[in-house]
Amino acid sequence: MREHEPAPGHAERRLSTKEAAELLGVKPETVYAYVSRGRLSSRRAPGGRGSTLDAKEVEALARRNRRESAGSPGSGGELSVRTRLTFIDGHRYYFRGVDATELAARHSYEEVAEWLWTGRMRPGTTFTAPASSVEAARRAVDALPEHSGPIDRLRVAAVAAAIADPLRFDLTEEAVLGTARILIPTLVAALPPQRADHRDEGSLAQRLWGRLSGHPAGKVQLRVLDAALALLVDHDLAASTLAVRVAASARAHAYAAVSAGLGVIEGPLHGAASGLAHRLLEEVLDLGDAAPVIAQELRAGRRIPGLGHRLYPGEDPRARALFALLEEIPEAAPALAAARDIVATTARRAPLHANVDLALAVLTASFGMEPSAGETIFAVARTAGWIAHALEEYGERPLRMRPSGHYVGPKPPQRLPDRAT
Structure with a gap:
């Protein structure tokens, strides 16, 4: 059997150069260029007049071109992921259809997080963590070098909390929400307090304040921090959120998905x-x-x-x-x-x-916090949004967040490299 010849009984659909150009939306000259660069393979037509191309190969290239065009700068298109969580429109943004700034003005961070997760408001809800989770996270964080930054501590705390949770692989909605309500206060509790007399009580904002500032906080100060947390819960598909969804698409557990987000948020163009x-x-x-x-x-x-x-x-x-x-x-x-x-x-x-x-x-x-305090606020707040996106992704087809690479290296096959001498 000659190379590229279809097996008996398996008719191979072939396209002319003109047909391939129409399917790809390009000129015939471009089809020839695809062939010369190895992106398409061609075969002489019977009788030696012109060339034909494998229809499946052309259709696959057309799909790749559409994806690349949708994500290219200036094309007007970007990677699109269906979500019911956050909608950004001009000068405003919304959580499940409700103005996010109004939610933050009227509700606590914990209440806004619950709204994002479930679409239901739970007035007066607070997040608390069991002693076992907090102890595991603190032990791990205390072992870090003194120069470690807050995101270093949060990442290590998330891993320690995961190891302490034998049920972390349960990806049902109820289990993931239970993880979220434990993980967020665990992350806060793992950060070193700024005052010796700090006590872990009250709202999450109150507990976090004592780990960011040595200044005492009144109701107004705590209200600002609480609002900052609520406003930052989610912001559509930011870079860290996309990383979380990729991890969730591979069915990583919630702790691991949050860890993926923490790994991205430390960049100077994002949380830092x-x-x-x-x-x-x-x-x-x-x-x-x-x-x-x-x-x-x-x-x-x-x-x-x-x-x-x-x-x-x-x-x-x-x-x-x-x-x-x-x-x-x-x-x-x-x-x-x-x-x-x-x-x-x-x-x-x-x-x-x-x-x-x-x-x-x-x-x-204004309150004597370290420059990294804003990054800490951002990361703690956004953990709730990451959990919400992970939950959405668990309901989608596994491993769908798998783009195709556009190979631009040397055309194969290449000669084996010489052995180093």
Whole structure:
């Protein structure tokens, strides 16, 4: 049997070059280029007039081209995943169809998390963790080097909590929600307190405050932190959330899915962006003027942290909500003024608006928190959203988050490399 010849009894559907071009939506010249680059194989037609191509091969290439076109910059299309959780529309965003900023204004972080998970409101709900989970997480975190950052601690705490849970492989909705209600307070409890007299009681925001700041917090301060957590619960398919859905698609358990999110969130273009905004804000506070600080950033070729968001043409609604709450706190006035100076100074060059990272920086800088505190708030808050997305993904076909690679390396077959001498 000659190479590429179909087996007897198995008719192979062949296409002419013109037919293949029409199916691919390209010119015949492009089909020839695909053949020369090895993306398609051709065979001389009977009688030697022209070439034919395998219809299945052409159809597979057409599917790949459509996927690549949908995800290419400037094509107007992106990776799309069905979700019932968060909808972003212009200047607002919604959790299960309800305005997210209004939810955060009227409900606690725990209540908003429950709404995102189940579509039901559970007034007065609080998250508590069993002593076994907290003890396992604290032991693991205490063994880390002193220079470890908060996300290092959260990642290790998540792994330790998973190992302490023999039922972690149960992916039913009830079991995953039980995991979520334990894991989030475990992550908070694993962080070292900032005051010796700190007590783990009250809302999650109250417990977290004592691990971020040595300053005492009144109701207004706790309300701002609680609102920040609620506002940050979810934000559609951010990079860390996509990582969580990929893990859940492979049927990783909830702890492992959250660990995937924590691995991505540490990037300076994601969760760590608030720390950069915090440092910028402190420089402006020290100098009393944003202009020289912004000038130095631009001279170094760096983007200004805390400004602009690809999903919002104007001010980030999360920043707007947090700024409004911070205006009620006298201690936040200097940092708020510095943030406004940063926005106004940068506006002379580009019409960028404040995003949530700048608002978090105002919160963390106003109460003596470390620059990394905003990243901690972000990660703890977003854990609830990651769980919600994992739950959605568990209901989808397994391993569907599997894009095809577009090979651009040397055309095979290549000669075996020489043995090293």
